[in-house]
Amino acid sequence: MILRDILAENRTTLANERTLLAYMRTALTMFVAGVTFIRFFGYLLTEIIGWILIPLGIITMIRGMISYRKMKRLIKKEER
Numbered sequence: 001m002i003l004r005d006i007l008a009e010n011r012t013t014l015a016n017e018r019t020l021l022a023y024m025r026t027a028l029t030m031f032v033a034g035v036t037f038i039r040f041f042g043y044l045l046t047e048i049i050g051w052i053l054i055p056l057g058i059i060t061m062i063r064g065m066i067s068y069r070k071m072k073r074l075i076k077k078e079e080r
Contacts, residue, residue, distance in 0.1 A: 009079060016071045023064025031057030 030053045037050030 012075055016068060020064055020068040023060060027057045027061035
């Protein structure tokens with residue numbers, strides 16, 4: 001392998017990690033927004049939106065982890 005290929009693999013790995021962090025950041029934001037809507041606003045509509053955002057945040061986190069692991073396996077497979 002030449003240096004260019006090694007650096008390309010490193011960039012791909014780092015991009016995959018950045019994508020995971022973006023998923024986590026988005027999931028955490030949705031979760032916290034949902035809890036905030038439920039806890040601090042007294043309107044029924046905002047509470048409903050809050051109860052919708054909490055599971056969406058959890059689903060986003062799981063989706064991000066699945067995507068990260070899948071891509072990590074593909075990267076490892078290509079290294080061989």
